[in-house]
Amino acid sequence: MDVLFFLLPFVVLIYGDTELLKNPDFESISFSGNWVCQACTLSRSTSSYHGHHSAKITNRQHSWSGIAQTINVLPGQRYVFSAHVKLLNMAQGHMFHKVEVMVKETINGHDQYHDFGDSPKVRTDNGWVNVGFDLKIPNNLHQIYLYIQIAEPEVNYLVDSASFKLLPYDANWKSEANARINNIRKAPITINLHNIHGSGYQVEIQQTKSKFAFGSVVEANKIVDSSYHAYQQFFYDNFEWSVLENALKWRQMEWSQGHPNLDKPMRAVNALRAKGVKVRGHNMFWGTHGTHPDWIDGMGQSTLIQAMHTHINDVISRTRGSLEHWDVYNENLHGMYFEQHTGHPNISMEMFNWIHQAEPGVKLFLNEYAVASSSQMTTAYKQQAVELKNAGIPLYGIGIQCHTNSHMDITSLKYRLDKIAEAGLPIWITEFTVNEANEALKANALENMMTLFMSHPAVEGVLLWGFWDGQLWLPNSALATGSNVQPNAAGRRYQTLFHQTWRTHVTKSVTGNTVHASGFMGDYTIRIKHSGQTVKTQHLTLDKGGLTVTVNL
Structure with missing residues (x-):
């Protein structure tokens, strides 16, 4: 609500x-x-x-x-x-x-x-x-x-x-968006200090993680291969969420029936989680042309449904407790393979129920394109989410793929987010790219769209669909280039947003017994310093409603 x-x-x-x-x-x-x-x-x-x-x-x-x-x-x-x-x-x-x-x-x-x-x-x-x-x-x-x-x-x-x-154009959209960001992404911090002796105290309030999710897709082999150290370092320095590009997709995971390769994705998932990175599961099923395993073609309806159950069990038995989300039936407004081959028009609802039964704690998502970068299926996507929600299906959120360019119209994009948000469910921008050769245009467009996403109350996170030109579906959307994975203008703009603009790091001198501040919601390290030396450290989480903490010195 x-x-x-x-x-x-x-x-x-x-x-x-x-x-x-x-x-x-x-x-x-x-x-x-x-x-x-x-x-x-x-x-x-x-x-x-x-x-x-x-x-x-x-x-x-x-x-x-x-x-x-x-x-x-x-x-x-x-x-x-x-x-x-x-x-x-x-x-x-x-x-x-x-x-x-x-x-x-x-x-x-x-x-x-x-x-x-x-x-x-x-x-x-x-x-x-x-x-x-x-x-x-x-x-x-x-x-x-x-x-x-x-x-x-x-x-x-x-x-x-x-x-x-x-649909009127709002010339002040960005200032309004930044005002919303301050309103919905920040909360007050109050620190009460006990047993202060003398003067010279400072409180350092440093955010270590963001509640709003900033993430990127990664390639499963490269994120664990030591020869790609620069690729890994850029990722870990600039993102807190991840999704594997292909390794968890059924077709790529199980080329031959009965021989699923879950070792490859799990090596990547375990490495990411060891670094404190949260991982989305993408995807359990996919029904557009050429995205399912060839060996399920020609199966009878009951045999196919059994194969789907086996796939869920194979995957969840290895990933249970490791993934935050699952994209359940990817792009199912564009592909109807599983409806047509099982004879079940509502097979998507069954998929959600099956996965929820296998792992009740994982959050389940729709994931679709042509709903933000274009208006073609925006309303249909909202309608689908409403129907699933009203049917009691365990749908947590709505994934939006937003592959666009520097000419994306902000007014239109804002309307489409609003339209999808009418479903009353959290939104994640699951695949975001700005495909633009001109680096200055790309940097500006990226900042504008990231600002819009960050300002929208329904949006909980943004995951880029790649960042390095050496591993990218759309090379002109790269934020970093070359063997050393060096940030370009768009990459530097993203880093400024992630590390500075939407990150809290303040130091306040203590003049009484209470310190007041405001910060972006997320995880924090609070250090109490006296004459430059740290005398107390606490780790805290700032969420809606703010945080009041008492520190005994």
Whole structure:
């Protein structure tokens, strides 16, 4: 509930007040001059998400047949669309249907069609599903044509509670973000000193770890191979969380059935934990093309489910107590392998339950792309998290992959974080890259996005998807280069944020019996010094609500 408390005022500020759709709630008796139906029949229904009526779309003739409206817009401005859709039937042989929110732009007489918002796993038993997107209008465009389509024409559906509003740019976003950081990431520290004799006392308050997670992916072999000492040193000097790049993925771990190689990932996990680094598990299952073991292809449904159970047991039996998180079913809005091959449309829910039963203490996550760097599945991702949460599934948090560049629009990114945070669950930026060859642009973009993440009350941590150009998926996203792993401009900017800007290290002279300070939440070492010599040391943790400690000298 803490997330929702802080989030609400944050969300309200970003929307425009004026509704640009006509008859957005479908309460008007007449559709004349507002909604139209493209090669379909539009009528009213008394089944509604909100209010008393919704729009009913039937007799669809084509995949693109659906409800539509023309909207006047301002060139260069950002807008947000949202609606609720309910399928009335399923096409024969389909486990899911994809609801697409389309926009037609007519520029210089040429029509351009864009799929801005996808909800790829919609079923009748989902009930009302939130769909939508955000977009920026081209500079020479004054009007758009927005419509909803489902590829299978035989599918009928309802629409309700639609909205299309301006998403205003906030020129003061960064100062506001920094104010939020001070408000939500810091807490007061009070140190009461007893038995002080004389003067010359100082209190040194030094943060040793951050509650907000700063981390990076690592390559399992390189993090333990002594010939990569510079790679290891840069990591340990600049990060407190980690995730293995490939070594815990099922395909890479078990090329041959019955021969999982858990020695490789566990060597890395044990080395990281020995250094005090926390480790995320990435990932238990992955269903996009080419990401599962080849040997499960062709298995019958029951045999595949048994193989999945065996995989969970093989992994958890070795990792139990070593990992903080698991990405349960990676990118499952983009890949449906396990749904299709087990015949279970809700197999993702079962995966969460299976892993939770095997290790109740580990925190379980969704993890997805095209939800922050683009708006294509932002709303669908929020909807999925809400459905899992409402079903009582042991979902702890929402993982966001954010692979972007220096042109990322902060206003749009801020909106997408807010949208996903509507699920009321913690958010982790699990894969963050700024792919930019220009080092100055990369440094500025990295600082801006890290500031936004740090300032968002739902976000608990950020993990980079690599830092060294010698081991990186996107080389232009490197923070450090060369055999000596030397920081570039973006790397130095990150180091400033991590070691200085968002780190507390203060020394205060004692003038009475009490010392007051404020610090970023995390672990601390408190040293009481007299005439420059340490006379008392205590290790403490600063969390919400602050810390009051009594030190007897």
